[in-house]
Amino acid sequence: xxxxxxxxxxxxxxxxxxxxxxxxxxxxxxxxxxxxxxxxxxxxxxxxxxxxxxxxxxxxxxxxxxxxxxxxxxxxxxxxxxxxxxxxxxxxxxxx
Amino acid sequence: xxxxxxxxxxxxxxxxxxxxxxxxxxxxxxxxxxxxxxxxxxxxxxxxxxxxxxxxxxxxxxxxxxxxxxxxxxxxxxxxxxxxxxxxxxxxxxxxxxxxxxxxxxxxxxxxxxxxxxxxxxxxxxxxxxxxxxxxxxxxxxxxxxxxxxxxxxxxxxxxxxxxxxxxxxxxxxxxxxxxxxxxxxxxxxxxxxxxxxxxxxxxxxxxxxxxxxxxxxxxxxxxxxxxxxxxxxxxxxxxxxxxxxxxxxxxxxxxxxxxxxxxxxxxxxxxxxxxxxxxxxxxxxxxxxxxxxxxxxxxxxxxxxxxxxxxxxxxxxxxxxxxxxxxxxxxxxxx
Numbered sequence: 001x002x003x004x005x006x007x008x009x010x011x012x013x014x015x016x017x018x019x020x021x022x023x024x025x026x027x028x029x030x031x032x033x034x035x036x037x038x039x040x041x042x043x044x045x046x047x048x049x050x051x052x053x054x055x056x057x058x059x060x061x062x063x064x065x066x067x068x069x070x071x072x073x074x075x076x077x078x079x080x081x082x083x084x085x086x087x088x089x090x091x092x093x094x095x096x
Numbered sequence: 097x098x099x100x101x102x103x104x105x106x107x108x109x110x111x112x113x114x115x116x117x118x119x120x121x122x123x124x125x126x127x128x129x130x131x132x133x134x135x136x137x138x139x140x141x142x143x144x145x146x147x148x149x150x151x152x153x154x155x156x157x158x159x160x161x162x163x164x165x166x167x168x169x170x171x172x173x174x175x176x177x178x179x180x181x182x183x184x185x186x187x188x189x190x191x192x193x194x195x196x197x198x199x200x201x202x203x204x205x206x207x208x209x210x211x212x213x214x215x216x217x218x219x220x221x222x223x224x225x226x227x228x229x230x231x232x233x234x235x236x237x238x239x240x241x242x243x244x245x246x247x248x249x250x251x252x253x254x255x256x257x258x259x260x261x262x263x264x265x266x267x268x269x270x271x272x273x274x275x276x277x278x279x280x281x282x283x284x285x286x287x288x289x290x291x292x293x294x295x296x297x298x299x300x301x302x303x304x305x306x307x308x309x310x311x312x313x314x315x316x317x318x319x320x321x322x323x324x325x326x327x328x329x330x331x332x333x334x335x336x337x338x339x340x341x342x343x344x345x346x347x348x349x350x351x352x353x354x355x356x357x358x359x360x361x362x363x364x365x366x367x368x369x370x371x372x373x374x375x376x377x378x379x380x381x382x383x384x385x386x387x388x389x390x391x392x393x394x395x396x397x398x399x400x401x402x403x404x405x406x407x408x409x410x411x412x413x414x415x416x417x418x419x420x421x422x423x424x425x426x427x428x429x430x431x432x
Contacts, residue, residue: 004331004398025224026227028248067395
C-alpha cells in the first residue's frame with residue numbers, strides 16, 4: 001500500500017553474463033553486486049530504470065524498460081499526446 | 097600534396113583553471129534560480145587543466161557550467177585534459193538520459209578535437225552517471241578509446257585517479273538534505289506566477305484566508321516537501337504530499353471554523369470541507385512532480401503513481417473549487 005516502487009522492469013539473464021563487471025560499475029544504486037566479477041542481482045527493488053546497465057552490457061544479458069521517472073515530463077507528454085519525454089529538452093524547463 | 101592531406105589539423109586546446117571566480121559563482125546562482133535556464137553553457141571541445149602531457153588523463157563532462165565547474169574545481173593541482181561534450185547546457189545525468197551525453201556525441205567529439213594526436217594513451221574517464229547514455233564497448237569499437245567510468249561525484253576524482261578504482265560508496269548516488277535544498281529555487285520560481293495569480297484572485301473575491309491557504313499549500317509542496325522527503329510517512333510521493341498538504345489544510349480549516357465570522361454552522365462546515373478538498377491535492381501534485389528531481393524514482397513507479405493518484409487529486413480539487421465558488425457566490429449575494 002502506498003508503494004508504487006515495489007517492482008520494476010529490470011530483467012537479468014545470468015546465462016549470458018561474461019563477467020565483465022560493467023553493470024555493477026555503472027549502477028548508481030548497487031542493484032548488481034559490486035566488486036564481484038560474477039554479476040548478481042542483489043537489490044532489484046532499488047532499480048530506478050536508468051538503463052545504464054543494459055546499455056553497457058556487451059552481451060545483452062540485461063533488459064530494462066528505461067526512462068526518466070519524472071511525473072512532470074510524463075504528464076506533459078500525455079497532455080500533448082506525444083511519447084513519454086525525457087528531461088532536458090531545449091524548451092523544457094524540467095530537470096537540470 | 098598527400099603530405100598535406102594526411103597531416104592532422106592541429107587541434108585547438110583551450111585552457112581551463114581549477115579556480116572558481118566570483119563571476120562563476122554568480123553564474124551558478126543564476127542557474128540555481130532558473131535565470132536563463134539553458135544559457136549556462138561552456139564551449140564544447142578540449143580543455144587543458146594545469147600543464148598536461150600526452151600521458152595525462154582525459155576526463156569527459158557536459159557543457160553545463162555547473163558540471164564543468166564542479167569538475168575543474170575538484171581537480172586542483174592535477175594536470176589533465178577535459179573533453180567537454182555538447183549537451184546543450186544540460187548536466188551529465190539528464191543529458192545522458194536524453195542521449196545527448198551519448199556514444200555518438202562522444203565519438204564525434206573525440207574526432208573533432210583531434211584527441212588521437214593530443215594524447216598518446218587511449219583511455220577516457222567518464223562520470224559514472226554518463227553511463228545512461230554511453231555504451232563503453234561501442235565507444236571502444238568506434239574510436240579506439242577505452243571508457244573508464246569514474247566515481248559519481250567529481251570530488252572523489254583525486255582519490256580515484258590514484259588507483260583507477262572506485263569503492264562501492266563512490267559508485268552510489270545519494271540525495272542528501274543539501275542536494276535537495278539546492279533544487280528548491282528552480283521549482284519555486286516555476287510555480288510563483290500561478291500561485292500569486294490564484295491568491296490575488298481569491299483576495300479580490302474577499303477570500304483572503306483561502307488565498308493564504310493556497311500560498312501555504314504551494315510552499316508546502318515546493319519548499320517543505322523536498323526538505324522533509326525522507327521523514328514523511330509512506331513511500332509514494334503523492335501520499336507523502338497528501339499527508340503534508342492534509343496537515344496544512346487542517347490548520348486552515350481550524351482557523352476558518354473557529355475564527356470570528358458571522359457565518360452559520362453549516363457554512364463553516366462547508367469551508368472546512370473546502371480546505372480539506374482544495375489544499376491537499378495541490379501539495380500532493382507538486383510532491384509528485386518532485387519525482388523528476390530525485391535520484392531514485394523509476395519510470396514504472398512514477399507511472400503507477402500517476403494512474404493511482406492524479407484522478408483522486410483531480411476529483412478532490414475540482415469538487416473543492418466548485419464548492420468554493422458556490423459558497424462564495426452565496427456569501428456575495430448576501431444569502432445565509
